[in-house]
Amino acid sequence: MQTSQSAPLFIRRVAVCGAGVMGAQIAAHCVNAGVPVVLFDLAKDDGQGGKNGIVQRAIAQLKKLNPAPLGVDALADLITPANYDEDLALLADCDVVIEAIAERLDWKRDLYHKLAPALNPHAIVASNTSGLSITSLSEALPETLRHRFCGVHFFNPPRYMPLVELIPTAATEPALLDHLETFLVSQLGKGVVRAKDTPNFIGNRIGVFGILSVFHHTQAFGLPYELVDDLTGTRLGRAKSGTYRTADVVGLDTLAHVIDTMKNQLPDDPFRAHFGVPPVLAALIEKGALGQKAKAGFFKKEGKQILRLDPQAGQYVPSGEKADDEVKDILKERDPAKRLQALHDSTHPQAQFVWAVLRDTFHYSAVHLGDIADSARELDQAMKWGFGHSFGPFEIWQAAGWRQVAEWINEDIAAGKALSDAPLPAWVTSGPVWDKQAVHTPEGSYSPAANAYVPRSALPVYQRQIGAPRLVGEGPSLVPHVVHEDDAVLCWTLPAPHPQDVLLVSFKTKMHTLSPDVVRGVVHAVDLAEQGYKALVVAQLDDPFSAGADLKAMLPAFMSGGVKAVEPIQKEMQDMVMRLRYAQVPVVAAVAGLALGGGCELSVHCARRVAHLESYIGLVEVGIGLVPGAGGITFSARRAAEIQAQSAPDAPLLAYVKDFVLAVATARVSKSALEARQIGFLRDSDPIVMNRHELLYVAVREAANLAEQGWRPPLAARFPVAGRDAIATLKAQLVNMRVGGYISDYDFHIAEQVATAICGGDVDPGSLVDEAWMLRLERKAFLGLLANPKTQERIAGLLQTGKPVRN
Known part of the structure; x- marks a missing residue:
């Protein structure tokens, strides 16, 4: 990878254009890092004589979301609200401009025409598109700016999901990409993967195909959604929410949009027959059941009960099915080769389902690796950082035995069990990968374009990552x-x-x-x-x-x-x-x-x-x-x-x-x-x-x-403590909490001990004490509570159930 020796690029202020869910949360994560942000959207009356109503509401909403986009609510003050009618002059002070409006090529291009005259000539301009052509988008910019344009695809939610895909065009300046990657990695804490400018890039291309595979096999095996989530969640080394709950969280309309992008922009993909929005998904969207944001999707919560959709009945029914013990035991196997062998050989429908889902992702990843990524490393990292997988598809394949798994995939292709009859590419079954039985080695990860193993990025920012995890086959990153x-x-x-x-x-x-x-x-x-x-x-x-x-x-x-x-x-x-x-x-x-x-x-x-x-x-x-x-x-x-x-x-x-x-x-x-x-x-x-x-x-x-x-x-040195007067004041406040039902009698007793100890005990206000005095008070309060049966009940309950006991 090319590296830059040019002067560092100081990113003093960022502009985010688009105050929707993603745009506002990208802004929030920038201010978490101490980077001021100007957040733009359309002009709309805010009720106070200004036109920043859309942005003001988006900023206010950041303080209400869970998980919280902001490290602390006060950081919202670092976000300057702006609109395109009155505030374009603010762009002159922005070193990075991230467009994050809706996934419409025409809308994005129109916005670029509006922004271009006001941009700082040295600014980096980037689109947060999830899959549109970066090259096509760049054509809306003047030629003088196209070398400073790229894609920068954050995954949702931006604070917590590590992945950012960085997508250049043929015109993007390499040194600019290095500067931006360094900023994203060190200042925003991201895991950056450079992707080729292909529809849906790497993460969504592989991840959404995997979701379509799950949809297909769910129907083929007749499995309920919560059971599929149990099989495709933590048992498979993936996000706890599995497949269908994750779809609900992401938004079913968003998922359908990405599927449509694949269908419309990949006419020659050999797996295209499966690139349609599944009927059950289309029906939910038609009803407005868009997932978590609409309080109904594949799942719906009624009171404390979680219901799941029964697609045959067209209504929600109680959920609760889990994987059978036989399949649980297979998935508990720590040896990857034994685990995959057991899944492949099992006649249990749930095990066959899991094997089919893994096989499809192995197959699709191999067929398209050379099209979408520079090496197997980018593909595996995208799935780990963007979809919460413990291991990428090539890591699993390699750990389970490269040659054996390749033979199984070929057998399924020949038997018509795979989702496509496309053969595995030649690099899978001959050359360096076949010889070494690995796509990841200590020398690097396999690149189909180079037909060789390419090393990790040489950017200086990565020299700061002591002990960062390595992929299967790369060897340890740190030998203490x-x-x-x-x-x-x-x-x-x-x-x-x-x-x-x-x-x-x-x-x-x-x-x-x-x-x-x-x-x-x-x-x-x-x-x-x-x-x-x-x-x-x-x-x-x-x-x-x-x-x-x-x-x-x-x-x-x-x-x-x-x-x-x-x-x-x-x-x-x-x-x-x-x-x-x-x-x-x-x-x-x-x-x-x-x-x-x-x-x-x-x-x-x-x-x-x-x-x-x-x-x-x-x-x-x-x-x-x-x-x-x-x-x-x-x-x-x-x-x-x-x-x-x-x-x-x-x-x-x-x-x-x-x-x-x-x-x-x-x-x-x-x-x-x-x-x-x-x-x-x-x-x-x-x-x-x-x-x-x-x-x-x-x-x-x-x-x-x-x-x-x-x-x-x-x-x-000795220090002052608040003493008995403060204890009395705090105790009065605790009484109010007990009377109001916010704390139990025993909670009150514990809190009283806390207040007494921190205030230094029964001494005059401002009395000087030393650490030895405080440590004795601490021991006395700790041991006194430990002797109480109610505390012993709480400790026993925690050790037995892992959950706190309220008594």
Whole structure:
């Protein structure tokens, strides 16, 4: 791939044209990254004498959607509403302009004619089309702008779906693509796949064909929709919503549009006989049952009951069918070769259905790889990033045995079982792929055009992705240098050229919980770091950061010795977080995913945190009838005092303490790293990264920089607490919540313990206390609640069912 050595392109402001679902959410994700946006749409009276009504409503709607497009609602203020009649002059300050209006070629071209005179001559112009010809769209732009135009197809919802397809035309400037890819990857956190300018590009081309295959075989095997979703969801390594629920979420009209694009623009596709909108889908659209947005599609919710469409009866009926145990057992098989062999050989209709769906996607992907993508890597990544598949079709095929699967596909083609009689292309059964039985190798992924394996992109941005997942057959992306390893933790360093004087520690427990052995392992890691390294980074090799204390590991001690046997374990956790806080080298927590309970307490006591945007941080112990017991109460009290001293020394301390009490008492978990900063679990100085795979790169360098700057641990000092007056005020508010039915009597009791501990106990307002005082209060509250039968009931319920108990 061509790379650019030209000056960097600074993207200071983005314009998004089209305030519909996709346009507004693309704007939201840009402001999540701190990039201001001008959001355009048609002029329409907003009721206040302006013409930005459409955009104003779209921005307001962003705050109501779930999952939330915005990291925090306040970011909506970074979106400037605009309309095409009055505000085109704003385009002059925009470095990227993304068109995201409806999928009509004529409408898009008309808009380009209107925008062109106002565009910054150095701006990148891109269409967020899901499948229209980028070359045809470019013809509506002046020739002087066509080299700066491309397709940039975000998948929905843009904040959460990694995939962005980048589609150039023959005229697109290569250096511009490199700049845009770098921005998308690093600043917006996306997984970028470069696609050829063919209908529906890569993701929708393969993914929608796969959906059509499922539709076809659902009818052929006579399976109900919820059963198909069970078979094509997590059991198959795909999104939990399966096929039909996913269609409802995407929108049945949107799905039909993409199917129509394939039918209309691919007249020579050998699978075209199956490119029609299925009658059942057409009938639902005709009735206005467009899926989730219309509250009815293949499924409909009535009260708490989920109903599914019975296409024969033409009405909704109760759902609930699951895969048979025999097929469940096949899909549980971890060995890909054994799993696919069992599916292929089974006479069970459900297994035959799954084999047929996989076979069709293998077949279609092989036939069209050379048409739509540069290599097998782009196709597999598109399906993983855009459709939530754990493995791409070529990865599954390769892992199950390339030659064997190819023979099975050929047999089905010959027997008329496949959806087309198109033969597998020659590269499948001869040449490098047949010889190596692989499309993905350590040297690269197979390219039909080159008839060779091509390496990954050489763009510098990808050098920041330490430990990013590799495709089956590529080999590991990271081989850590092991310094110490036991059953609980791994202490290691990065290979060259990355800093090797920064020690890392990772947990080996499930969900990276804090067992007693992990706690001791963290302390040992600090000891090692102080003996021969500049800094320490607490980082996991995969998500989450930590789901908190390992309750099951503590259970034997509690069962044998009661509360007194747990006290030393709790004290050891408190000592661990204090060891991190006062370590003689800076300790950085690299946070991504869940950081709950003890995971949150560990991170807040580090010198710095580097967090991925999708970090969900909170002190959640009240859910099992406890208070935070590993320094969380102490941190909350100390941090409230610090914030007051920095922002308003004369303001009542209660105003700052209250926020932490409510966060702990309600088990509030941030919906993003940005919200965690608002709550107080992250500081303004803690970097937030948008790309999960850059987390380790940034964290290690942050730790090294702190060491280079002469970092010193904080001095142990006393701090003021809010005392008994604040406890009384907070308790009165909690009484109101109990009387109003918002919390139970036992919830009130737990919250009262939280308030008492964070306020420093029965002392005068403003009393100075030290950490030892707070840690004792924390232990007392924790152990007192642990001795209560209601707390024990909550813990037992969670361990048995995985769900919180309300009592």
